[in-house]
Amino acid sequence: MAGARSRFLLAALAFGYAFLYVPIVSVIVYSFNDSRLVTVWGGFSLRWWRELARNEAMIDAALLSLRIALVSAIGATILGTMAGFALARHGRFRGRALFAGLVAAPMVMPEVIMGVSMLLLFVGLERLFGGPERGFPTIVLAHVTFAAAYVALVVQSRLADFDRSLEEAAMDLGARPATVFRTITLPLIAPAVISGWLLAFTLSLDDLILTQFVAGPESQTLPMAVYSSIRMGLNPQINVVATIVVGLATVALVLSSLLTGRGTGSHAPK
Amino acid sequence: MSTDTPFLRIEGVVRRFANVAAVDGVSLDVSRGELFALLGGSGSGKTTLLRILAGFERPDSGRVLIDGEDVTDTPPWARPVNMMFQSYALFPHMTVERNIAYGLQREGLPKGEIASRVLDALAMVELAELGGRKPHQLSGGQRQRVALARALVKRPKLLLLDEPLSALDRKLRERTQFELMGLQRKLGITFVMVTHDQEEAMTMASRIAVMDRGRLAQVASPATLYGTPASRFVADFIGRSTIVEGICLATSGDAVVVRCPTLGIDATARSDTPPEVGRPVWIAVRPENVTLGVERLATAANAVAGVVSDIAYLGGSTTLHVIVDAGATLLGSMEGAPRIGRGARVWAHWPADGGALLTK
Numbered sequence: 001m002a003g004a005r006s007r008f009l010l011a012a013l014a015f016g017y018a019f020l021y022v023p024i025v026s027v028i029v030y031s032f033n034d035s036r037l038v039t040v041w042g043g044f045s046l047r048w049w050r051e052l053a054r055n056e057a058m059i060d061a062a063l064l065s066l067r068i069a070l071v072s073a074i075g076a077t078i079l080g081t082m083a084g085f086a087l088a089r090h091g092r093f094r095g096r097a098l099f100a101g102l103v104a105a106p107m108v109m110p111e112v113i114m115g116v117s118m119l120l121l122f123v124g125l126e127r128l129f130g131g132p133e134r135g136f137p138t139i140v141l142a143h144v145t146f147a148a149a150y151v152a153l154v155v156q157s158r159l160a161d162f163d164r165s166l167e168e169a170a171m172d173l174g175a176r177p178a179t180v181f182r183t184i185t186l187p188l189i190a191p192a193v194i195s196g197w198l199l200a201f202t203l204s205l206d207d208l209i210l211t212q213f214v215a216g217p218e219s220q221t222l223p224m225a226v227y228s229s230i231r232m233g234l235n236p237q238i239n240v241v242a243t244i245v246v247g248l249a250t251v252a253l254v255l256s257s258l259l260t261g262r263g264t265g266s267h268a269p270k
Numbered sequence: 271m272s273t274d275t276p277f278l279r280i281e282g283v284v285r286r287f288a289n290v291a292a293v294d295g296v297s298l299d300v301s302r303g304e305l306f307a308l309l310g311g312s313g314s315g316k317t318t319l320l321r322i323l324a325g326f327e328r329p330d331s332g333r334v335l336i337d338g339e340d341v342t343d344t345p346p347w348a349r350p351v352n353m354m355f356q357s358y359a360l361f362p363h364m365t366v367e368r369n370i371a372y373g374l375q376r377e378g379l380p381k382g383e384i385a386s387r388v389l390d391a392l393a394m395v396e397l398a399e400l401g402g403r404k405p406h407q408l409s410g411g412q413r414q415r416v417a418l419a420r421a422l423v424k425r426p427k428l429l430l431l432d433e434p435l436s437a438l439d440r441k442l443r444e445r446t447q448f449e450l451m452g453l454q455r456k457l458g459i460t461f462v463m464v465t466h467d468q469e470e471a472m473t474m475a476s477r478i479a480v481m482d483r484g485r486l487a488q489v490a491s492p493a494t495l496y497g498t499p500a501s502r503f504v505a506d507f508i509g510r511s512t513i514v515e516g517i518c519l520a521t522s523g524d525a526v527v528v529r530c531p532t533l534g535i536d537a538t539a540r541s542d543t544p545p546e547v548g549r550p551v552w553i554a555v556r557p558e559n560v561t562l563g564v565e566r567l568a569t570a571a572n573a574v575a576g577v578v579s580d581i582a583y584l585g586g587s588t589t590l591h592v593i594v595d596a597g598a599t600l601l602g603s604m605e606g607a608p609r610i611g612r613g614a615r616v617w618a619h620w621p622a623d624g625g626a627l628l629t630k
Contacts, residue, residue, distance in 0.1 A: 169359035
């Protein structure tokens with residue numbers, strides 16, 4: 001009986017993983033396809049990689065996406081860390097439930113709704129103050145808004161099992177609160193902050209819906225470029241782009257989980 | 271011993287959490303160079319009082335003076351006080367050396383002086399070769415020593431210890447008790463220690479404050495606490511004793527006669543401050559003051575008859591529970607292995623000064 005059951009579990013596991021990863025693996029494999037047709041294997045070649053390297057529109061889009069991801073990940077990390085501190089440290093302050101809800105809202109809010117509301121906001125701002133210009137700044141603001149929620153979550157959970165007596169010990173030894181934060185708190189929550197940054201970076205890099213609402217006519221991010229080129233018909237270059245993005249996201253996620261894993265391993269000896 | 275100006279003075283300190291007073295009007299003086307213990311169960315307020323001394327909690331009212339200086343409003347980083355935490359609170363991302371140097375770096379001392387003082391501190395706790403290790407690479411006893419070195423390297427006027435030995439196993443704890451006492455005598459620093467372990471307090475402290483629900487139940491030397499407890503709470507908390515209720519019948523000099531219905535006798539006890547005749551009092555009798563025998567001893571001031579109900583052999587001595595005919599359960603002890611069996615009829619005797627007379 002145990003044998004039949006474990007065989008069933010193995011089959012279910014294999015099916016689950018296949019469902020998740022066969023499409024991704026096939027995209028990676030087909031990025032080395034020689035054929036012009038996306039669905040027909042024509043032998044191994046780096047033809048489409050070379051072709052993508054000459055595709056300036058795609059490269060510009062990728063560079064814009066990277067710039068947006070870098071800047072918005074920094075902004076989201078700063079705001080998200082502060083929100084995480086407020087939630088983990090300041091007890092039951094007045095309006096805490098409301099604040100916690102507001103911080104988490106971007107995670108559950110449909111992106112279309114966020115996109116529409118942000119577009120309305122930016123249009124209104126433009127009418128009142130003449131800016132910000134729709135494009136890079138508005139995309140960054142939008143990405144900071146929703147990525148900060150994820151950073152706050154990561155930092156808050158890290159702080160929840162932070163031993164406060166470490167900070168008290170530092171104070172007792174003569175450190176003022178700012179010094180305590182710089183020399184004790186920040187180094188100890190750094191893994192969570194960095195993994196929050198990586199998370200925000202990946203989220204920003206592949207966001208399409210929200211970006212489409214707030215992007216100006218001039219600015220095209222990588223997901224937008226990919227999406228519009230697919231509408232013209234499948235192009236094997238897209239497989240190459242997808243492979244690169246998957247690679248980047250995998251590296252970021254592995255780094256992030258290594259950092260949080262190492263953090264809990266060495267800082268909680270018991 | 272100069273007693274004119276106490277080194278540490280706590281004046282009417284009150285600290286409430288959500289309207290419950292954790293510390294409820296405590297006043298206390300500690301002399302220079304004392305090893306003072308705050309002893310109490312959980313929720314007695316001893317840890318809150320220690321945190322007030324360290325500056326982590328602010329009293330709602332009252333004052334704290336250290337060496338004549340009012341530090342009530344001084345933040346923790348500016349107090350001439352260091353604390354050893356129950357969890358040790360060693361910084362996990364720093365080596366042992368950097369942990370110990372942390373407090374000296376905050377003072378902005380020159381590098382050379384920091385290095386030499388860290389080395390001295392490591393030598394003092396016999397960890398000279400482990401300076402490069404991280405806290406998670408140390409044993410429990412070693413961590414305790416690092417925490418001690420880190421607090422002492424700042425040369426505080428007052429060292430606070432929060433349950434300093436509770437994380438160590440029994441053998442190591444006993445050895446460390448004597449090491450701490452030796453260190454305290456050598457350095458002459460005033461120690462204030464919090465503990466729930468009465469044996470630890472009795473062994474180490476020159477004076478003990480027993481705390482109960484935020485108040486001081488008694489402040490005295492270990493011998494006084496044990497011999498003449500001030501209240502039923504203290505008699506019950508320190509060591510073991512049988513406490514029986516009675517009514518004061520008569521007094522003559524320091525001798526007090528108490529009618530004890532649950533013992534079935536009028537017991538005699540001694541008190542320096544005899545109570546008024548007619549008021550309810552209690553007698554606390556330590557097991558080692560009770561002599562057990564099959565025959566009644568004519569010389570004993572107090573004697574009751576009963577049946578042995580339980581026997582606990584502790585190695586060096588045996589504790590016996592005697593159910594007195596009138597109803598009370600009396601603890602008695604005898605040296606060595608038990609020589610009386612369960613169910614035996616015995617006489618329990620104790621002298622007039624073998625029971626402490628309590629009025630509260």
